[in-house]
Amino acid sequence: MFAKLLVANRGEIACRIIRTARRMGISTVAVYSQADRDAAHVAMADEAYAIGPAPARQSYLDGDKIIETARRCGAEAIHPGYGFLSENAGFAEACAAAGLIFVGPPAAAIRAMGGKSEAKASMTAASVPVVPGYHGAEQSEGYLAEQAEGIGYPVLLKASAGGGGKGMRIIERPEDFAAELAGAKREALAAFGDARMLIEKYLIRPRHIEVQVFADNHGRCVALFERDCSIQRRHQKVIEEAPAPGLSAELRRRMQEAAVAAAKSIGYSGAGTIEFLLDAGGEFYFMEMNTRLQVEHPVTEFITGLDLVEWQLRVAAGEALPQAWDRLAINGHAIEARLYAEDPAHDFLPSTGRIRHLVLPAETAELRIDSGIRAGDTITPHYDPMIAKLIVHGPDRETAVRRLGQALGQVAIAGVSANTGFLARLARLPDFLHANLDTGFIPRNEAALLMTPAPDAAGIGLAALGVVAWRKAEARRQAALTADPHSPWASTDSFRLNAPGRETLRLTISDSSFALALRHDANGIDIETEGQPIRAEGRLSEDGLLSARIGGAKRTAHFFAEPHEFSLFVDGERLLVSLPDDLEAGSGVATSGGLTAPMPGFIRAVLVSVGTAVEQGQALVVMEAMKMEHTIRAPSAGTIGALHAGEGAMVEAGTVLVEYEAEGG
Structure with missing residues (x-):
């Protein structure tokens, strides 16, 4: 086994690799960009080295810098994690040329699966079923449009060299093909760095099933069961579980045999994933191979009892896989939920900024949390906005689903928008409870998933209790700065001589306004709103934990003061609480005749010019943030008055991009 390992990645996977390597007695080296100098993986490693500015192309994607760092610090091996250089055959070859162990498959295997078109041809030769489509070299717009017509709409346009939903478009009509092709490229x-496209028949309501394969350098290759990754947004996974619900033993066997055949056909070694689409009739088709460890590997670890990162390191060091793996059985059920800094209600736009508060449930034997983010860290536009992964395990799927809901109910993230409430609602959906899964799950359940919950009596009571408790704490803090900290004028409980304190408290809770009549006493407050009485008692700790009894029922929540409002977290939902005079921060898209950037990002394309007459919904500017494109469209028919950002510009959230004059305005 090698003695020193350089981890060429960031975030939760870098932390995970460092933790496993340390347990194995291996010294670890972290690399970091300027934006990550205070990141968790940097603090965890035995050594850490700066490798460049924040943009990934100048740091984490600069293979020469990483190899030079490994040489300088005496590392014997490099683990690329997942993403960045993990599927870069040139980097794997450069490591070998430098005398370094690349913890991953041979460069030839990466190259064989690196282009989706070549991979499909290879799998066809290996008798692995593939989705009907075009995977050829001719890439002219006209020729690709002809191929799409021949395959039959709807079709799926995909980047030949990529994954993770980037460069992917579902096209339902021929008239949309040219614009979608340009955006995907x-x-x-x-x-x-590769604009080649392939086209596939878009299957209606398929499931996304992937098989975990593992191979050593001694000719042994095994399948470690499968995962269902059907619940996706923007073609990126949100929920993953193992094993895949509802698969017969025969179908599971056939998929595993096909996956092993695929891996063996390219001389694979290490951890990899063969991804299939499964149609409603039980037929499966090869989609792609990820020649690396996947974000969702923890669910496989839970049901097998294996540490896949440890075995990556062992295989890279020349060890053989144990024969005992032939007798592995599925142990229970595991589900993973990805916590992202994003706004599901606004097309899952990434959210940037400083994480002011981060509360995650305590880990147990049934709950694991993988994260490289801490309270105080900043989510930037340069990297994926994942905050953490919650992974639960149970003896059966029903128990695992229940534990997932319980874990999500304990999460509180303030400072950025997060998808916690979205995930909590998803965990309660009948379709999810009954494993009615396919890749259209989120669009099909959009109304229930994206609804803004109206505060119930418990939410109103917790909000009022939180505001009153915060107000008292703030008054005590201010009084402590005065000459008479015990002055009755510092009281905020509406004190009256020989009578209970009374006041009217006006609150806005998630866009609903309330006038609350409060009566204070020594133990709490009596609330009346619209004729409804609510009794609230409890205390707010310094770390934001609100321990309460509402109407006699015990409730736990988190309550944080933010610059212009309060955040109340109840059962995974975030309720925004404000007082009438509070100023609310806004991220508007259109203001004073201008269309603004909804987030920080790069301008990839400006599709109009000054004076252009446009129709409602017409694409005007294309931005890129967190590796994805976001299109700014005309809110109505009108004319372009001015353009304030050209292609290649980096802009902040709220920057006016287009001066816009509405028709008849």
Whole structure:
């Protein structure tokens, strides 16, 4: 086994690799960009080295810098994690040329699966079923449009060199093909440096099933069961579980045999994933191979009892896989939920900024948390906005689903928008409880998933209790700065001589306004609103934990003061609480005749010019943030008055991009 390992990645996977390597007695080296100098993986490693500015192309994607760092610090091996250089055959070859162990498959295997078109041809030769489509070299717009017509709409346009939903478009009509092709090529070129496209028949309501394979350098290759990754947004996974619900033993066997055949056909070694689409009739088709460890590998670890990162390191060091793996059985059920800094209600736009508060449940034997983010860290536009992964395990799927809901109910993230409430609602959906899964799950359940919950009596009571408790704490803090900290004028409980304190408290809770009549006493407050009485008692700790009894029922929540409002977290939902005079921060898209950037990002394309007459919904500017494209569209028919950001510009959230004059305005 090698003695020193350089981890060429960031975030939760870098932390995970460092933790495993340390347990194995291996010294670890972290690399970091300027934006990550205070990151968790930097603090965890035995050594850490700066490798460049924040943009990934100048740091984490600069293979020469990483190899030079490994040489300088005496590392014997490099683990690329997942993403960045993990599927870069040139980097794997450069490591070998430098005398370094690349913890991953041979460069030839990466190259064989690196282009989706070549991979499909290879799998066809290996008798692995593939989705009907075009995977050829001719890439002219006209020829690709002809191929799409021949395959039959709807079709799926995909970047040949990539994954993770980047450069992917579902096209339902021929008239949309040219615009979608141009956007997909731009996104693919920005993400992978390769604009080649392939076209596939878009299957209706398929499931996304992937098989975990593992191979050593002694000719042994095994399948470690499968995962269902059907619940996705923007073609990126949100929920993953193992084993896949509802698969017969025969179908599971056939998929595993096909996956092993695929891996063996390219001389694979290490951890990899063969991804299939499963149609409603039980037929499966090869989609792609990820020649690396996947974000969702913890669910496989839970049901097998294996540490896949440890075995990556062992295989890279020349060890053989144990024969005992032939007798592995599925142990229970595991589900993973990805916590992202994003706004599901606004097309899952990433959210940037400083994480002011981060509360995650305590880990147990049934709950694991993988994260590289801490309270105080900043989510930037340069990297994926994942905050953490919650992974639960149970003896059966029903128990695992219940534990997932319980874990999500304990999460509180303030300072950025997060998808916690979205995930909590998803965990309660009948379709999810009954494993009615396919890749259209989120659009099909959009109304229930994206609704803004109206505060119930418990929410109103917790909000009022939180505001009153915060107000008292703030008054005590201010009084402590005065000459008479015990003055009755510092009281905030509406004190009256020989009578209970009374007041009217006006609150806005998630866009609903309330006038609350409060009566204070020594133990809490009596609330009346619209004729409804609510009794609230409890205390707010310094770390934001609100321990309460509402109407006699015990409730636990988190309550944080933010610059212009309060955040109340109840059962995974975030309720925004404000007083009438509070100023609310806004991120508007259109203001004073201008269309603004909804987030920080790069301008990838400006599709109009000054004076252009446009129709409602017409694409005007294309931005890139967190590796994805976001299109700014005309809110109505009108005319372009001015353009304030050209292609290649980096802009902040709220920057006016287009001066816009509405028709008849």
